[in-house]
Amino acid sequence: xxxxxxxxxxxxxxxxxxxxxxxxxxxxxxxxxxxxxxxxxxxxxxxxxxxxxxxxxxxxxxxxxxxxxxxxxxxxxxxxxxxxxxxxxxxxxxxxxxxxxxxxxxxxxxxxxx
Amino acid sequence: xxxxxxxxxxxxxxxxxxxxxxxxxxxxxxxxxxxxxxxxxxxxxxxxxxxxxxxxxxxxxxxxxxxxxxxxxxxxxxxxxxxxxxxxxxxxxxxxxxxxxxxxxxxxxxxxxxxxxxxxxxxxxxxxxxxxxxxxxxxxxxxxxxxxxxxxxxxxxxxxxxxxxxxxxxxxxxxxxxxxxxxxxxxxxxxxxxxxxxxxxxxxxxxxxxxxxxxxxxxxxxxxxxxxxxxxxxxxxxxxxxxxxxxxxxxxxxxxxxxxxxxxxxxxxxxxxxxxxxxxxxxxxxxxxxxxxxxxxxxxxxxxxxxxxxxxxxxxxxxxxxxxxxxxxxxxxxxxxxxxxxxxxxxxxxxxxxxxxxxxxxxxxxxxxxxxxxxxxxxxxxxxxxxxxxxxxx
Numbered sequence: 001x002x003x004x005x006x007x008x009x010x011x012x013x014x015x016x017x018x019x020x021x022x023x024x025x026x027x028x029x030x031x032x033x034x035x036x037x038x039x040x041x042x043x044x045x046x047x048x049x050x051x052x053x054x055x056x057x058x059x060x061x062x063x064x065x066x067x068x069x070x071x072x073x074x075x076x077x078x079x080x081x082x083x084x085x086x087x088x089x090x091x092x093x094x095x096x097x098x099x100x101x102x103x104x105x106x107x108x109x110x111x112x113x114x
Numbered sequence: 115x116x117x118x119x120x121x122x123x124x125x126x127x128x129x130x131x132x133x134x135x136x137x138x139x140x141x142x143x144x145x146x147x148x149x150x151x152x153x154x155x156x157x158x159x160x161x162x163x164x165x166x167x168x169x170x171x172x173x174x175x176x177x178x179x180x181x182x183x184x185x186x187x188x189x190x191x192x193x194x195x196x197x198x199x200x201x202x203x204x205x206x207x208x209x210x211x212x213x214x215x216x217x218x219x220x221x222x223x224x225x226x227x228x229x230x231x232x233x234x235x236x237x238x239x240x241x242x243x244x245x246x247x248x249x250x251x252x253x254x255x256x257x258x259x260x261x262x263x264x265x266x267x268x269x270x271x272x273x274x275x276x277x278x279x280x281x282x283x284x285x286x287x288x289x290x291x292x293x294x295x296x297x298x299x300x301x302x303x304x305x306x307x308x309x310x311x312x313x314x315x316x317x318x319x320x321x322x323x324x325x326x327x328x329x330x331x332x333x334x335x336x337x338x339x340x341x342x343x344x345x346x347x348x349x350x351x352x353x354x355x356x357x358x359x360x361x362x363x364x365x366x367x368x369x370x371x372x373x374x375x376x377x378x379x380x381x382x383x384x385x386x387x388x389x390x391x392x393x394x395x396x397x398x399x400x401x402x403x404x405x406x407x408x409x410x411x412x413x414x415x416x417x418x419x420x421x422x423x424x425x426x427x428x429x430x431x432x433x434x435x436x437x438x439x440x441x442x443x444x445x446x447x448x449x450x451x452x453x454x455x456x457x458x459x460x461x462x463x464x465x466x467x468x469x470x471x472x473x474x475x476x477x478x479x480x481x482x483x484x485x486x487x488x489x490x491x492x493x494x495x496x497x498x499x500x501x502x503x504x505x506x507x508x
Contacts, residue, residue, distance in 0.1 A: 005248040018371070020249045026366070046375065048262030049322045050254065054239035057254045064253050066263065066370045074370040076250050082322070086266070098252065105252050 005107065006094060008073045009033035019073050041091050041113060042069040049082040056100065067092065067110055077108025089113040115214045117344035120355045120504065122151020123466040126226075128335035128454035129297040136165070136172045136228040140181050143336035143459075144224045151340040152350050158340075159218035160191040164205035164225030165458040166198055170240050172228050181224070191218075198244045199407065200493025201225060202337070202461020203360075203500035209341045210357050219342060225463070226336030227456035237332045241457065244494050246368045258329055260369060260495040261408040262321030267376045268414055269323060272425040276323065280307045281431045282409035283327045286445050289438060290452025292479040293467075297333045297454030328409040333454030337463035344507075353473045358394070358486070358505040361387025365497045380499040381418035381490060388488070389420075392503040396420030399503075400442070400483040401471055403464040405492035406449040415490050416444060419501070443481040446471065461491035465502060472506040 008019040013030035024031055047065025063079040067090060078097055079090065090110035098105040124146025126139050134142070140163060148155060163178040174180070178192035197204035202225035209223040229237045238256045245251045245260065268274065283302060290296035307317040307327050317325045347354045363383035366372050372379075389395055399421060406412035413427045421442060422430055430436050436444040447453050447467035450460060468487045470476045489502045 005252075020246065020368070026371070045370075046263040046267050048259050048266060048324075049319070050256060050259045050262070051318065051322075052238070052256075052258065052320045053235070054242050054254060054256045055233070055235035056239055059254075062254050064255055064259065064263075066375070076253055076255065076368070076370050078253055086270070098254070100252070107252055 008036045008038060010036045017073050019075050036071065036073065038073060038092060039070040041089060042067040044084055044086055044088045044090060045074065046086060047079055047084060065110070075108055077110050080109060080111040084112055116216055118210045118213045118341055118357045119344040119347045120339050120357065120465065120469050121342045121347055121350060121352055122147045122153065122340035123338070123469045124150050125295055125337035125463055125466050126335050127295045128333045128456060130230045131334040132230070134334065136168055136174060136177065136226060137180055137184055139228060139334060139336035140177070140224050140226040141184050143226060143338040144181070144185055144222055147222065147224070147338035147340050151352065153220060153340065155185070155187055157220040158187050158190050158222050160212055160221045161187060162205040162209045162221065162223045163192070163194050164201035164223070164462060165194060165227060166196055166201050167227060167229065167240050167457065170243070171231055171237070197498055198493040199457045200461055200491045200498050200500050201458045202463065203465070203489065203491035203502060204461065206339060206462060206465055206502070207360055207362060207500055210360065213341050213343060219346065221341045222338060223341065223462060224336060224338035225459040225461060227458040228334050229332050229456060230334050234332055249368050249370070256321070257495065258321040258324060258408065261410060262324050263369065264375060264495070265323055265408070265410040268410060271376055272428070274413060274428050276308055277304065278413065278428045278431055279328050279409040280304055282406065282412045283307065283451060285437055286406060286449045286451040289446050289479055290448030292477070293448050293453060296448040296452045297331050298448070298452045302327060324408055324410065330407045330450040330455040333456045335454060335456040335459050337459045337466045339462060339465055339469070354507045355469050355472050356505050356507055358503040359388040359391025360500065360502045361385060361391065362500045363387065367497055369495055378414055378418045378496045380496055381415050381492065384499040384501040385419040385488065385490065388501040388503045392505065394486060394503065398486050399488045400486050401446065401468070401481045402444050402488040402490070403447060403468050404444055404449065404490045405460070406445060406451050407455055407492065409451065411492060412444060412449065415492065419488065419490060438479055438481055446476065446479045446481055461500060464489040464491060465504070468504050472504055
C-alpha cells in the first residue's frame with residue numbers, strides 16, 4: 001500500500017501529471033507513464049479542520065488539506081496545525097502517521113514553512 | 115424507447131428506527147408504493163434495490179434476493195444497485211431503462227439504509243470508504259471533511275457567509291416540520307447558530323467552516339417507486355407523472371485531481387442531459403429536490419444545475435425565493451438536512467417527494483407551481499451524479 005501510494009506519474013504522451021496511479025491518462029488515454037519525484041515543498045490549495053472524527057482516529061481533531069507540490073503534483077495529506085491559510089507554503093514529509101488494524105500507515109504530512 | 119411514468123410511491127418515516135431492520139424498512143416502503151399504485155403484486159416483473167452499506171453496517175448482503183422473498187414477489191428479477199449516496203437515483207435509472215426498453219412493464223425500485231445500527235463514528239467511517247483508499251481515506255478524511263474543503267473555496271470565491279449556510283438550514287428545517295416523514299422536526303434560529311454564546315454549544319464545528327447544523331443527520335429509512343409504461347397509467351386511475359428525462363455524469367475520484375475543485379462538473383452535465391432529454395431548460399424547473407447533505411451543497415448544486423447563475427443563489431436565499439412559497443422552491447421536503455439521509459434511500463425519496471409535489475399531494479408543504487421538477491442525487495463528493503426531470507401531464 002505504502003509503496004504504491006508514494007509514487008506520482010507523468011503521462012509519456014501528453015505530460016499530464018497524475019497522483020495516485022491510474023491505468024489510463026485522463027487527458028490523452030495513454031497507458032504509458034513515468035515516475036515523477038515529489039518536490040520538498042508546495043502550497044495549500046484548500047484545507048479543513050475536522051472536529052468530529054470517524055471511527056479509528058484517536059486524535060481530538062485533525063487538519064488535512066490538498067497541496068500542490070512545486071512541480072504541479074496535487075495530493076491530500078495531514079497538516080500539522082490548523083493555523084494555516086490557503087496559499088501558505090508547506091514542507092512535505094512522508095511519515096508513519098497512523099496505525100490501522102496493526103499496520104503502520106505512511107502518508108504525506110505537511111508543516112508550515114517558517 | 116417507451117415513455118415511462120411513476121405509477122406509485124411510498125416511503126417510511128426517516129429517523130432512528132430501532133424497531134426495524136434493513137429488510138423491514140425496504141419491505142415497508144415497497145408495500146406502501148404498491149398500495150399507492152393500486153397494482154396486484156403479480157404484475158411486478160423486476161425489483162431494483164438501492165443500498166450502499168448492508169454488507170458493512172448490517173452484515174447482510176444479497177438484500178435484493180431477500181426482499182423479493184419477503185414481499186412474496188418471487189420469481190421477479192431482483193438486483194442490488196450500489197452507487198454510494200447516489201444509489202437511489204441510480205436504481206431508479208436502471209428501472210426506467212428496463213421499462214423504456216420494453217423488456218419489463220412493471221418495476222419496483224426501493225432504496226433503503228439502516229445506518230443507526232452503528233455509532234455515528236462508525237457511520238462516518240462507513241461513508242468515508244467511498245473516498246480514495248490510499249490518497250484520501252487513510253488520512254481520516256470524512257465526507258464532512260471533503261465538504262469542508264469544498265466549502266472553504268466556494269465560500270471565498272462567491273463571498274458566501276456562514277449566515278447564508280444557516281439560511282439553508284433554517285429553511286429546510288422549517289420545511290421538515292411540515293413533512294411527517296422527516297427525521298428532524300425542529301425549528302432553528304439564526305441566533306442559535308451563528309456568533310452567539312448559544313451557538314458555541316448548539317452549533318459547534320464539524321469540519322471547518324461547516325458546523326453541526328450545516329450537516330444532514332445519519333438516518334434509517336426507505337423509499338420506493340413503482341414504474342410502468344406511461345400509456346398504462348390510465349388503467350389504474352393515477353395522475354400521469356412522467357420521467358421526462360434523466361442524466362448521469364462522473365468526475366475524478368479524488369478531489370485533488372480536479373482542475374477546479376469548486377466546479378461540480380458532474381452536476382452540470384447530469385442536469386443538462388436531463389433537461390435535453392426532457393426538451394426543457396433550467397428556466398422551466400418549478401421545484402427542485404437537491405442533495406443538501408451539507409448546506410453549501412444546496413447553494414452550489416442550484417448554481418451548477420443552472421437554476422441560478424454562479425454566485426446568485428445567496429441572493430435568492432436572502433430574498434426567500436427558495437422557500438415553499440417562493441418563486442423557485444428548493445427542498446420543500448426539508449431535503450437531506452431535515453428529511454434525513456439514509457444513503458441508499460435518498461435518491462428514491464427525492465423522487466417520491468417530487469412525485470407528491472407534482473400530483474399536488476404534498477399537503478402543507480405543497481408548492482404553487484408544480485408541473486415540472488428536478489432531483490439531483492450527488493454521489494461520492496460529486497464524482498457520480500444522477501439527475502431526474504419529472505413532468506406532470508394530463
